[in-house]
Amino acid sequence: xxxxxxxxxxFEELYAQIQRLPQxxxxxxxxxxxxxxxxxxxxxxxxxxxxxxxQVRDFDADRGGAGWWxxxxxxxxxxxxxxxxxxxxxxxxxxxxxxxxxPLTIVPDWCCEVLSRNTARDDRTVKLPLHAAQxxxxxxxxxxxxxxxxxxxxxxxxxxxxxIGVGVVxxxxxxxxxxxxxxxxxxxxx
Numbered sequence: 001x002x003x004x005x006x007x008x009x010x011f012e013e014l015y016a017q018i019q020r021l022p023q024x025x026x027x028x029x030x031x032x033x034x035x036x037x038x039x040x041x042x043x044x045x046x047x048x049x050x051x052x053x054x055q056v057r058d059f060d061a062d063r064g065g066a067g068w069w070x071x072x073x074x075x076x077x078x079x080x081x082x083x084x085x086x087x088x089x090x091x092x093x094x095x096x097x098x099x100x101x102x103p104l105t106i107v108p109d110w111c112c113e114v115l116s117r118n119t120a121r122d123d124r125t126v127k128l129p130l131h132a133a134q135x136x137x138x139x140x141x142x143x144x145x146x147x148x149x150x151x152x153x154x155x156x157x158x159x160x161x162x163x164i165g166v167g168v169v170x171x172x173x174x175x176x177x178x179x180x181x182x183x184x185x186x187x188x189x190x
Contacts, residue, residue, distance in 0.1 A: 008033025011080045015103075018082070026073070029082040030126045038118060044144040044185055045116045049086045051183040052112055052142060059174055061092055068092060068110075075103035078134040083127060086142075087112040089173075110173050112140040128152065132159040138173045147184045 009017075014035050018027035021037065028036045041049075053072060057063050060070040069090045076083050082103055089110040090098060099106070111131050113123040123141060131139045132154040139159060141150040151171045152159035164171050168179050 009035075011077075011082070015082065026084055027082070028084055029080070030122060030130065032080040036122070041114070041116050041119075045086075045114050047185050048142050048144040048183045049112075049114045052114070052140075053087055055178045055182070056087070056089070056174060058176070059089070066092070069095060069098040071098075071104075076108060077103040077105050078107065078130065081130060083111075083130065085111040085127075085131075086114045107135050109136065110138045110140070111136050112142060114142045114144065116144075128159050133157050140171065142183065144184060147180070149180055149183075 011029060011032070014027075014029050014033070017035055018029075021027050024040050026038050026040075028038075030036050049072075053070070056068075056070060057065060059065045059068040061068060062070070069092060071088050073084050073086060074088050076085065076088060085108070087110075088108040090106060091109045094109065095106055098104075113119075113127060115123055120143070128139055128141065132152070135154065135157075137154050139152045139154075141152070142148075143150070149164060149169070149171065151162040151164050153162055153172065154160070162172065166180065168177050170177050
């Protein structure tokens with residue numbers, strides 16, 4: 001007689017585990033039935049995420065800006081998966097009021113992932129294609145180690161790299177000049 005089929009935990013079971021994680025540990029469900037945990041990010045990662053947030057704050061409706069709801073580390077449910085992008089944005093014209101629900105179930109229009117040594121592989125090989133397949137129109141990958149910004153547009157459900165340059169750039173979807181050099185720590189002790 002064969003072994004019974006392995007039953008994968010449901011989204012609800014995994015999300016209950018995420019809710020019980022200790023403070024400082026984040027959980028994601030990148031593959032149905034599997035929980036991925038990570039500790040809080042390091043200084044370079046936090047600094048880059050803070051700088052990106054500061055440079056797009058003029059668009060954030062919660063902060064007096066116009067056109068976007070921009071959230072920091074919001075839990076976003078994509079079907080049976082749960083992602084926690086460093087930053088995510090929803091166009092106000094599409095989502096007039098961001099709901100109170102957690103996790104959010106409305107697909108963002110923009111996600112920004114700040115890469116770190118522990119997350120870069122999953123951010124590139126799992127989350128980037130997942131965001132595109134779920135209809136996130138724009139994804140930014142910010143790499144503090146390489147001091148680089150990669151901008152991806154979703155085309156036919158796949159991420160397509162946009163050339164953006166260096167220095168001061170105006171990447172979509174915001175199209176306003178952003179000073180990339182301000183995103184990187186310059187202290188030798190970083």
